[in-house]
Structures are given as C-alpha cells and as structure tokens.
Amino acid sequence: MNGKTLHKTAADCAEELPGAELEHPFGDDWQVFKVRGKVFMLMTEVPGRPVVILKSDPGEARALQGENSHITPGYHMNKKHWITLEGGDTVDKGLVRELVTESYLLVVAHLPKAERPVDPHTYGSRAKAAR
Template sequence: MNGMTLHRTAADRAEELPGSSLEHPFGPDWEVFKVRGKVFMLMTEVPGRPVVILKSDPGEAHALREENEEITPGYHMNKKHWITLEGGDGIDTGLVKELVTESYRLVVGHLPKSEQPVDPRTYGRPA
C-alpha cells in the first residue's frame, strides 16, 4: 500500500466511526481525528512520507512492530501506547481498518460510560 492510499483508507475508516470528528489543531499539515474530544488518530507527512499515528495496546504495539517494518513507535507520541504506520508491502487495507478501529475502541474505553458512543468491548468485533 502506498502512502496516499494509507491516508485515504485510514481517514475513510475514521470518518465511519460513531462520534468521530476531524480537526486541525496543529495546522493544515496534521489531520487529527477525535472521539468526544480525545485523539485516536493523527495523520501527517514525515519528511515526505505519509504516516498514520494510532493508539495501541502496549503488548499489541510491540508485536506489531516486531512483525512489520512499516510499523514503528508513535511519532511525537508516547512510544509505549502509540504506533506509526507507513505505507509498504506489509500494510494492507484490512490491517489499516482494523488498527484504526482498535485505536478508536481504546480511546472510547477510557471515556466515562455516559460519553461512550459505542460499547468498546464489542464494537467492530466479529459476533
């Protein structure tokens, strides 16, 4: 997957998520997706390379980095809880959608129950 397809796939998935909003608090070069005011995804370019930055469970983040050279610690974020995706052969549409959804679920899971737009334990998971 190339970098522009990565950005489009991630943005399309983020826009589908209940309560998701797009903001540009760091200027036009950063797209920041939030749910109820909390960031779950950032997109920008790092020296000309499109990247997507997502929240991830620390154990899962470590495993993902071990398995995919296109997944690295979160750019300008907590390296334990965030990952950065770059385009490449190890990244496909399904993985991008899954990781965006998981990032969203992690953030929603930390919101007060009354503010959660979905049940983070079941949303987006197979029945």
C-alpha cells in the same frame, strides 16, 4: 499500499466510526481525529512520507513492531502507547482498518460510560462474527 492510499483508507475508516470528528489543531499538515475530544488518530507527512499515528495496547504495539517494518513507535507521541504506520508491501487495507478501529476503541474504553458513543467491548462484534 502507497502513502496516499494509506491516508485515504485510514481517514475513510475513521470517518465511519460513531462520534469521530476531524480537526486541524496543528495546521493543515496534520489531520487529527478525535472521539469526544480525545485523540485516536493523527495523520501527517514525515519528510515526504505519509504516516498514520494510532493508539495501541503496549503489548500489541511491541508485537506489531516486531512483525512489520512499516510499524514503528509513535512519532512525537508516547512510544509505549502509540504506533506509527507507514505505507508498504506488508500494509493492506484490512490491517489499516483494524488498527484504526482498535485505536478508536481503546480511547472509547477510557471515556466515562455516559459519554461513550459505542460499547467498546461489543462494537463491531457482529461484523466479525459474520466473517
């Protein structure tokens, strides 16, 4: 997957998530997706390379980085809780959608229950069961 497709796939997925909003607090070069005011995804270019920065469970982040050279610690973010995804041979639309949704659900799970647009423990479970 090339960088342009990476950004389009990630943005398309984020825009489908309940309560997700796009902002540009750091200028036009940065797309920041939030749910209830909390960041779950950032997109920009790091010296000409499109990247997607996502929240990740620390254990999962280490595993992903060990398995895939296109996944590195979060650019300008807490390296334990964020990952950076670049386009590449081992990155497909399914992986991008999975990582974007997981990032969103991690953020939603830490919102007060009354503010959650979805139940992070069951959201998407019907779609997974149907596969």
